[in-house]
Amino acid sequence: MRAQLRSELLKLRTTRTTLGLLLGAIAIVLLEVFGDVFSDNLQAISTEDKQRVVFGAGTLGALFAAYTGIILLTNEFRYGTIRPTLLFEPRRRIVIGAKLIAVALVGAAFGVVGVALSFAAGFAALDARGVDFVVSGGHLALAAGGTIAGCVLCAMFGLAIGALIRHQVGAIVFLAVWFFTFEQILFNDAPAVGRYLPGQATSALGGVTTPHLLSPTVGAVALVLWTLAFVALAMARTERGDIA
Amino acid sequence: MSAVLETRGLTKRFGDVTAVSELSFAVQEGTVTGFLGPNGAGKTTTMRMLLGLAEPTGGQALVFGRRYRELEQPARRVGAVLEASDLHPGRSGRDHLRVLAAAAGVGPARVDEVLRLVELGGVADRRAGGYSLGMRQRLSLATALLGDPELLVLDEPANGLDPEGVRWLRDFLRAFGAEGRTVLVSSHLLAEVAQTVDRVVIINHGRLVVQSPLSDLTARLAGTVRVDTTRPEVFERALRAAGVTGAERENGTVRVHGLTAERIGEIAFDAGVPVRQLTTESSSLEDVFLELTAGREA
Numbered sequence: 001m002r003a004q005l006r007s008e009l010l011k012l013r014t015t016r017t018t019l020g021l022l023l024g025a026i027a028i029v030l031l032e033v034f035g036d037v038f039s040d041n042l043q044a045i046s047t048e049d050k051q052r053v054v055f056g057a058g059t060l061g062a063l064f065a066a067y068t069g070i071i072l073l074t075n076e077f078r079y080g081t082i083r084p085t086l087l088f089e090p091r092r093r094i095v096i097g098a099k100l101i102a103v104a105l106v107g108a109a110f111g112v113v114g115v116a117l118s119f120a121a122g123f124a125a126l127d128a129r130g131v132d133f134v135v136s137g138g139h140l141a142l143a144a145g146g147t148i149a150g151c152v153l154c155a156m157f158g159l160a161i162g163a164l165i166r167h168q169v170g171a172i173v174f175l176a177v178w179f180f181t182f183e184q185i186l187f188n189d190a191p192a193v194g195r196y197l198p199g200q201a202t203s204a205l206g207g208v209t210t211p212h213l214l215s216p217t218v219g220a221v222a223l224v225l226w227t228l229a230f231v232a233l234a235m236a237r238t239e240r241g242d243i244a
Numbered sequence: 245m246s247a248v249l250e251t252r253g254l255t256k257r258f259g260d261v262t263a264v265s266e267l268s269f270a271v272q273e274g275t276v277t278g279f280l281g282p283n284g285a286g287k288t289t290t291m292r293m294l295l296g297l298a299e300p301t302g303g304q305a306l307v308f309g310r311r312y313r314e315l316e317q318p319a320r321r322v323g324a325v326l327e328a329s330d331l332h333p334g335r336s337g338r339d340h341l342r343v344l345a346a347a348a349g350v351g352p353a354r355v356d357e358v359l360r361l362v363e364l365g366g367v368a369d370r371r372a373g374g375y376s377l378g379m380r381q382r383l384s385l386a387t388a389l390l391g392d393p394e395l396l397v398l399d400e401p402a403n404g405l406d407p408e409g410v411r412w413l414r415d416f417l418r419a420f421g422a423e424g425r426t427v428l429v430s431s432h433l434l435a436e437v438a439q440t441v442d443r444v445v446i447i448n449h450g451r452l453v454v455q456s457p458l459s460d461l462t463a464r465l466a467g468t469v470r471v472d473t474t475r476p477e478v479f480e481r482a483l484r485a486a487g488v489t490g491a492e493r494e495n496g497t498v499r500v501h502g503l504t505a506e507r508i509g510e511i512a513f514d515a516g517v518p519v520r521q522l523t524t525e526s527s528s529l530e531d532v533f534l535e536l537t538a539g540r541e542a
Contacts (some may be wrong), residue, residue, distance in 0.1 A: 007347035014339040015332060080330035083297060084387055087324050088347040090296045090313040242298040 004089050004098035012072060012106055021068050025061035025110050029117045032057040037125035045126065049209050051135045054122040056206030058114025058147035062154035065107040066175060069158030072103055074168035082243055092238045096163060100156050100231065107155030111148030119144070139207055146205035146216050153227045154202055160227070163234035187212070198226040248273045248395050248426045249294060253303035256289050256450075263289045264450040266303070271428050271445070276421035278441035278458070279430040282537055286450035287430040288326065291399050295324050307395070319348035323388030324397040328380040328404075333373025337364055337383050340372055341390060348391045358386040363412075377404040385416070395426045402436050414440050434533035448537040461532055469505050471498045471512065472521040482515035499525075 012018045036054045037045055044050055076082035089095050119140065126133060158175065165171040179199040187194030191212035194200060203210065204219025214222060249271035256264040264286040271277045281287050292298040293305040296312035307315060307322060315321060331340050341355045359365045362382040367375070372383060381401060388396055396417075402410050417440045421427055431437045434444070444461055446453040454461070473479050476493050483491050483500065488511070490501035500508050505524050512519050 003349045004347050007343050010339070010343045010346050011332075014336070014343065015334045017334070075332060079332045080327050081332055083326050083330050084344055084384075085347070086297060087295060087322075088319045088344050090315070090318060240299075242292070 001094055001098055004094050005101055007085075007088075008072070008098045008102035009105070011075075012068070012102060015075075017071055017075075018068060018106060021064045021071070022110060022113065025064035025114060026117060028060045028064070029057050029114050030121055032060055033118055033121040034125055037122070037129060042129065042131060045129065046131050046134065048134045051122075051126065051133065052139065052143070053208050053210075054126070055118055055135055055140060056143050056147065056203070056208045057118040057122070058111065058143075059150050059202050059206035059208075061110045061114035061147075062107075062151045062202045063175075063179065065103070065110040065151040065155035066158030066161070067172065068106050068110070069099075069103040069155045069160070070162040070171045070175060071168065072099055073159050073162030074166060074171050077166045078168045086243060093235060096159075096235055096238050099159055103155040103159050104152045107152040108148055110155070111151030114151060115144045115147050118147075142216055143207035146207055146220070149220060150202040150205040150223065153223045154198070157198055157223075157227045157230055160230035160234035163238050164230070196222045198223055201226065246273050247271065247306075248308060249397070249428055250306045250309075251290065251294070251303065252306070254290065254293060254300055254305050255302035256286070256293060256298065257301045262450055264293070264300075264447075267447065267450065267452055268303075269445045269452055269455045271426060272443075273426055274421075274424045275443050276417060276427040276429070276441045277443040277445060278434070278437040279428050279445050279447075280434055280437070280533065281430075281432065281447040281453075283432050285432075285448045285537075287432075287447065288399055289450075290447070291324075291326060291397060291428075291430065295322075295326070295397065297326070317348065317391070319344070319350075319391035319393070321391070321393055322395045322397060323391060323393035325384040325388050325401060326399045328377065328384045328401070331372045331380065331383065333371060335372055336369050337372050337375065337379075337386075338368040340383060341368075341386055344387050345390050350390050354390060354392070358389045361389060362386045362416075378406060378409040381405060381409065381413070385413075393425075396420060396428070398427070398429045400430055400432070402431065410436070446533065446536055453536050468525040469500045469503065469508050470521075470523045470525055471500060471508060471519060472496055472523075473498065473512070473517050473519050475517050478515060479512060479517040482511050482517060485515075486511050 033054055040050065076085055085095060086092065161175055162171045165174055183194060183197045183199045186197060187200055195212050195214050201214060201219040201222040204214040205216050205223065207216055247270035251267050251269055254264055254267040267290060279287055289298065293300050294307055294312065312318060338355060338359065341358065345355050359368045362385055364379060364382050364386065367379065375383065402413055405413060417427055417429060429437055441458055443457050445455040471479065473496060476496055476498050479498055480491060480493060488500060488503060492499050505522055509522060
């Protein structure tokens with residue numbers, strides 16, 4: 001497992017994709033923070049709810065962490081490297097397991113960067129507008145932990161989606177449609193159900209207090225269950241079947 | 245000598261299509277074996293089953309007496325290439341090797357070593373997406389060599405190579421075989437591997453046609469003599485009377501197998517058959533191959 005993990009981490013480090021996705025995550029977190037702070041009036045950004053959104057912006061990086069997972073897996077099928085990968089380590093569970101750990105580590109890095117950026121940019125932007133901070137230190141600690149956990153779990157969830165779909169563009173589009181269309185529709189029309197979906201659960205982990213959203217703890221449980229279910233399916237799909 | 249690779253009643257079906265059917269053959273230790281058959285004969289499917297990438301529908305595919313998946317550190321015993329294009333275009337040749345070396349627990353020194361071996365040292369830090377087909381073939385061969393294996397399994401490694409590349413590959417495989425290691429190399433062209441292999445396994449339509457030393461194959465159809473005569477019927481009768489069964493007639497030409505030209509001349513002379521031309525046909529290996537594989541198609 002260790003040797004395969006080293007190999008998977010090297011795969012992530014030796015193409016520009018991971019860096020590109022990290023830059024994407026940085027851009028979207030900054031956009032969210034500055035958009036929230038500078039587009040609303042002073043009264044709005046003085047509320048705790050709004051400031052929680054600002055300091056929870058790091059969870060947006062989870063989407064890019066999920067794409068890292070998708071790409072690490074689907075690249076193997078896109079470029080045929082799955083063949084040498086499995087020739088060197090034919091125990092497929094070990095390959096998937098090593099990939100899960102590798103993307104979890106990358107997800108954690110995305111989470112740390114997301115937290116650092118959302119906090120630094122959030123404090124700087126709110127300070128620039130002369131607004132008092134009303135979010136407690138305890139909440140910030142919870143948001144930080146939740147953001148990192150959300151990024152880790154989403155990276156693993158993305159990898160599982162990639163293992164199930166295998167086709168890179170298909171998996172990327174699937175995740176986008178799921179997060180941005182399916183979840184939004186269900187959350188708006190049937191929040192009692194929609195709030196348990198992985199994207200909404202990730203938002204809850206960031207400590208955002210949007211109406212109907214789960215508490216961070218329940219959100220964490222929901223996201224863990226989603227991830228475990230999809231990882232189990234991915235393992236089953238990969239274990240059996242021929243590699244073209 | 246023991247069997248390094250072995251299939252026993254190996255069968256693979258894709259829906260209604262049977263790609264490999266009851267295939268049994270063995271590759272002995274220390275041999276360079278050509279795995280031959282026309283395109284679509286089932287060679288790649290058989291190799292995929294041997295290498296654990298495809299599950300047999302029936303029978304067994306064994307490497308060192310075990311299923312590939314059951315081998316401990318397989319890259320240190322088996323080096324295999326199924327597709328030369330199995331690489332990430334954005335990764336350098338060296339990084340491609342480093343990624344796989346890490347999985348095999350092989351150090352960076354071996355990466356440099358195999359790069360030198362396949363003569364890619366000068367371009368190792370360039371992105372593999374820019375490599376020519378020949379360079380990709382060499383890089384894929386380098387991946388197979390990373391674990392310093394005792395067995396190489398190569399699927400059509402000469403595909404797309406220029407003549408210089410083909411010669412380089414031939415020399416390389418010869419040198420590898422000369423070290424007492426084992427090679428199974430597939431091709432749809434017998435001539436491509438004839439100077440490299442010492443044994444052949446020929447399949448067609450997923451079934452075994454023949455497995456034998458290459459020399460047996462060469463001897464098998466050698467010595468065909470074409471006789472042009474004005475009296476082919478009389479000549480045929482004379483051949484039968486002399487106990488010759490390997491003869492066939494096409495208009496005024498009789499092709500006789502398994503007899504020397506001198507003996508055939510004597511039979512014709514004794515029978516009073518006028519001979520206009522008597523030619524010894526030197527069958528190329530490709531003729532042998534085509535004849536063998538065509539025979540199974542009927």
